[in-house]
Amino acid sequence: MEPDTKRIWSRAGVRVSVGKLIVESLGVDEANVTAQAALVSDLGAESIDFLDLSFKCQQTFGVDLPMRLIQERRIEWRDLSVLARVLEARYRVAVPADELRMVSPATVGAVLEHMAAKHEITRVAGDEREVVGALVTRMLADLASTPLDLSGLSVDQFTDYLEKNLHSPEAVEVVMSRLTVRAITEYVVRQLAAAGRLAPGA
Amino acid sequence: MSDAPPRAVLVTGGGRGIGRAIALRFAEAGAQVFVNFFVNREAAEKTAHDVELRGGAAHLLQADLKEPAEIKRLVAEVERRAGHLDVLVSNAASGVLREGLDLSPKQWDWVMATNARALLILAQEASRIMTSGGRIIALSSLGSRRVIQGYASIGVSKAALEGLTRYLAVELAAKGITVNTVSAGAVETDVWQAMPEGTAALAAIRARTPGGALVTADEVAGVVYFLASPAAQAIQGQILTVDGGYSLLG
Numbered sequence: 001m002e003p004d005t006k007r008i009w010s011r012a013g014v015r016v017s018v019g020k021l022i023v024e025s026l027g028v029d030e031a032n033v034t035a036q037a038a039l040v041s042d043l044g045a046e047s048i049d050f051l052d053l054s055f056k057c058q059q060t061f062g063v064d065l066p067m068r069l070i071q072e073r074r075i076e077w078r079d080l081s082v083l084a085r086v087l088e089a090r091y092r093v094a095v096p097a098d099e100l101r102m103v104s105p106a107t108v109g110a111v112l113e114h115m116a117a118k119h120e121i122t123r124v125a126g127d128e129r130e131v132v133g134a135l136v137t138r139m140l141a142d143l144a145s146t147p148l149d150l151s152g153l154s155v156d157q158f159t160d161y162l163e164k165n166l167h168s169p170e171a172v173e174v175v176m177s178r179l180t181v182r183a184i185t186e187y188v189v190r191q192l193a194a195a196g197r198l199a200p201g202a
Numbered sequence: 203m204s205d206a207p208p209r210a211v212l213v214t215g216g217g218r219g220i221g222r223a224i225a226l227r228f229a230e231a232g233a234q235v236f237v238n239f240f241v242n243r244e245a246a247e248k249t250a251h252d253v254e255l256r257g258g259a260a261h262l263l264q265a266d267l268k269e270p271a272e273i274k275r276l277v278a279e280v281e282r283r284a285g286h287l288d289v290l291v292s293n294a295a296s297g298v299l300r301e302g303l304d305l306s307p308k309q310w311d312w313v314m315a316t317n318a319r320a321l322l323i324l325a326q327e328a329s330r331i332m333t334s335g336g337r338i339i340a341l342s343s344l345g346s347r348r349v350i351q352g353y354a355s356i357g358v359s360k361a362a363l364e365g366l367t368r369y370l371a372v373e374l375a376a377k378g379i380t381v382n383t384v385s386a387g388a389v390e391t392d393v394w395q396a397m398p399e400g401t402a403a404l405a406a407i408r409a410r411t412p413g414g415a416l417v418t419a420d421e422v423a424g425v426v427y428f429l430a431s432p433a434a435q436a437i438q439g440q441i442l443t444v445d446g447g448y449s450l451l452g
Contacts (some may be wrong), residue, residue: 037317048298048312054241064243098401183293
């Protein structure tokens with residue numbers, strides 16, 4: 001019932017256990033659970049699997065695997081509340097996210113046209129790309145505390161997707177592809193190390 | 203001030219939303235509240251803290267309710283700490299928002315196990331450590347009787363839960379235990395935020411509700427608390443709809 005929060009783990013032990021938990025939670029073959037495997041695109045993980053995996057991680061390591069944070073971030077992206085914050089910071093105009101969601105097509109360009117017409121913001125050349133860039137920066141910063149491994153992520157590619165469509169499924173795929181077996185292992189290792197529960201030299 | 207010992211109350215899914223409101227309602231009466239949670243420990247810890255602030259005693263118990271062995275461990279832990287159980291609130295629910303034709307067997311099994319079978323195993327285990335006056339109260343939703351888009355698995359699991367309520371009520375009546383279910387209308391919780399167009403759906407439900415207001419988690423908790431009271435001893439095997447009259451129309 002209560003997780004073991006005293007056990008000291010080796011890195012190798014964490015790696016083996018994370019692999020087992022993924023096999024159990026997703027019902028996949030052990031052979032497919034390689035370090036590089038992405039949970040969603042390679043192993044077919046879905047929301048209920050993430051719940052199982054989070055539960056098992058807490059029970060096994062005493063470490064919270066905050067998959068719900070990724071879900072919460074995705075909801076904030078989808079409802080455009082992140083974009084609303086970016087626009088408020090840039091233009092000093094508070095526009096409710098639900099107003100932004102009414103703009104069609106769902107692009108930053110269309111949103112800025114709407115802002116100019118309804119809220120009298122002043123547009124300048126290149127502002128669309130700058131807003132998308134600020135949005136991407138904010139979105140990626142919001143994901144920093146999750147198990148996603150965002151190192152080396154092509155910000156330009158991410159920006160391109162969002163410039164074309166604020167609800168770009170490709171942008172979500174790019175992010176979710178960073179949820180790999182290795183990323184989860186490293187997340188657990190970092191949490192254990194922070195709690196002083198990683199064996200020295202492991 | 204009553205001299206009666208504090209009641210031992212187990213609330214599954216007690217960390218958030220309606221479950222949290224129920225835990226806090228019993229805490230106000232000085233109950234010993236066992237707050238069960240699945241993965242969101244942070245929310246459950248906050249609820250446990252708030253239970254204590256409101257005069258209750260809180261215990262956090264993590265368990266995966268789709269696993270019968272976990273439920274047995276959960277109730278055994280309640281028995282170890284409290285010696286008995288007065289009120290079981292079977293509130294925890296999980297779901298996959300998909301059309302019925304798109305559901306996989308795995309998704310179906312997950313939802314049925316978590317939402318319907320859990321009540322069966324919980325009742326089997328909890329009734330063992332309950333005496334006369336014990337209460338089992340489950341939470342359902344309007345999707346058990348009405349078709350809500352994308353709600354097939356949850357709606358059917360709630361229908362099973364409501365049917366089970368009646369059978370358990372008859373089987374446990376001789377022991378002086380009542381079994382009832384509260385079928386709540388739409389309550390504005392984080393679950394709705396997770397749904398596409400959830401905010402718009404809530405607004406539409408609010409507009410269609412005769413009183414023009416959504417049911418609150420506190421209102422649902424108040425009804426659960428009433429069902430757990432001695433005054434509700436004669437209410438047995440019922441599905442009590444708490445939706446502000448929403449389901450009366452059309």
